[in-house]
Amino acid sequence: MNDFTFYSPTEFVFGRGTEERTGSLVRAYGGRRALIVYGGGSAERSGLLGRVRASLAEAGAQYEEMGGVQPNPTDDKVYEGIDLCRSAAVDFLLPVGGGSVIDTAKAIAAGVPYEGDFWDFFAGRATVERALPVGVVLTIPAAGSEGSGNSVITKRDGLHKLSLRTPKALRPKFAVMNPELTFTLPAWQTACGIVDMMAHIMERYFTNTPGTTVADRMCEGVLRAIIEEAPKVMENPRDYDARANLMWAGTVAHNGTCGTGCEEDWASHFMEHEVSAVYDVTHGAGLAVIFPAWLTYMARHNARKVAQWARRVWDAAPQSDDTSTALEGISRFRQFLRSIGMPVTFAELGIADPDIPLLVSKLHENKGPLVGNYIRLDRDATREIYELARGH
DSSP states (O other), X not given: OOOOOOOOOOEEEESTTGGGXXXXXXXXXXXXXXXXXXOSSHHHHTTHHHHHHHHHHHHTOEEEEEOOOOSSOBHHHHHHHHHHHHHHTOOEEEEEESHHXXXXXXXHHHHTXXXXXXXXHHTTSSOXXXXXXXXXXXXXXXXXXXXXXXXXXXXXXXXXXXXXXXXXTTSOSEEEEOGGGGTTOXXXXXXXXXXXXXXXXXXXXXXXXXXXXXXXXXXXXXXXXXXXXXXXXXXXXXXXXXXXXXXXXXXXXXXXXGXXXXXXXXXXXXXXXXXXXXXXXXXXHHHHHHHHHHHHHHHHHSOHHXXXXXXXXXXXXXXXXXXXXXXXXXXXXXXXXXXXXXXOSHHHHTXXXXXXXXXXXXXXXXXXXXXXXXXXXXXXXXXXXXXXXXXX
């Protein structure tokens, strides 16, 4: 196991009706004028935004609003939010939604006190030293952004989709998590969220670091819990306990707990980011295509941990060699993905003829000549994985 520092200061307020505590939480963490950031109209139609506004007013907190954040969030909304915060003297960011909304709010929070272009942080030209505080009302369990210091934004000019990781500055002060808010999520969005949280765990699980018994067993346990709860919510979207378990799994998957002491991988996420940047597909659905392809490549080149995953997570019987065991686990993974309505090939994702040379070029332009850590992948390797994602 590697040495590590684990820092996770977010206050998680979990359960029925917790959104009514939002205003008091904003005030407790120093907010006087918040910017409510949200996506489409569902939060308004459901009455959630009304309850959040009422909670803020009752607590004596003023607020501004910015809606219209889209999936695969882009830099234009970040610039809009930065300008609004500065002109209205906003001192607190309050995203109400899922990962796209939270990531946008985090980028705004970093950009407001910064004299330069917020994109400097994502491009690696600057480090976030100061940021406005962020508090979250979560409605879509998937990205885990409610418990992490990470953010992913796409720059429209050149379609560069890049991630920012901050160990401290952008971790939310609090996360309000009411599983009832997820009852009306469409099946597609629920399934995409399930894949996203599974991928966050597996990016940490597939490591060459020795002696990671606790992290391995945590990853395996949460993966098995997700696999157990997923069909329940697909059959009954109003199953509170199943929704609650998935909501908490999404947080645990990405707040750093599952990766303590490990060298993490993240090649699959980087490869998917190019797919969703170019083709504007849902991130979780893209991961459902890319991750099995990445696993197949690994089964042929570094099978040990994939075989362990196959046995412990998917109950695959040991085969004659690790590669065969690994491939059996990957087959079961694909079956699971299809059972919750996810695509597993580019064609099923709606991309009949992916421009693989473009994806490879953009990937290595953004991430350098080698990506990932489980195996360091060069252009030939990432091209092969994208080809495996064709599924034939």
